[in-house]
Amino acid sequence: MRGTVPALELLERTRSTLPTELPVLLAGDIADEGDVQTALEAGADAAVLGTRFLLSEESRAHPRYKQTALVAEETVLTELFGLGWPAAPHRVLPNAATRRWLPSEGREPAWALAAQRTLTPLAGRLPERLARRFAAAQRPALPLLSPSPPVDDAPLGCLLEAGPLYAGQSVARIGDVRPASALVAELTP
């Protein structure tokens, strides 16, 4: 999520720095069996996949979040949904909130980040249930946006347009929702 260096490049640098007996797991932009194979051939001991399992039947992402991810072609790296989660850039799908607050190149307005950071110690202490209710009430037009994504057992509110739809860059290459067991079987060389 936070990375900006392509995973295979980072692997090469990491592998050459670490003692060979230390296992290295590679995450980032791995979507299919071919990617797993490439990661292993490049020196990883295992591959870690996030977005592929977001789009599994077992994932608790809200079904409409999954639908949005299925057709998504791009992601944005931002701190926009950082209320209660200090200084943690995250990669998300574009929605009304990112379109409203993120210029085509650059960051959200400094005043919005400052307001968010001021309220973060308080927001970070909210019990999870309350935090989810708060998140469902947020709107794209007000840049006090929490890190709670739309999940299948919490109020949806405006979260599809005002919440973080976390996804990696691999999202553009994933076009179905499958059972996790089928994915694991298929991804294992």
Ligand SMILES: Cc1cc2nc3c(=O)[nH]c(=O)nc-3n(C[C@H](O)[C@H](O)[C@H](O)COP(=O)(O)O)c2cc1C
């Ligand atoms: C829905 C979702 C939630 C994630 N949450 C976190 C998180 O809370 N902290 C973190 O460090 N990485 C998080 N990640 C990143 C994954 O751990 C993993 O590094 C990343 O998804 C790998 O890239 P890929 O999605 O292209 O497979 C999340 C990823 C997804 C898809």
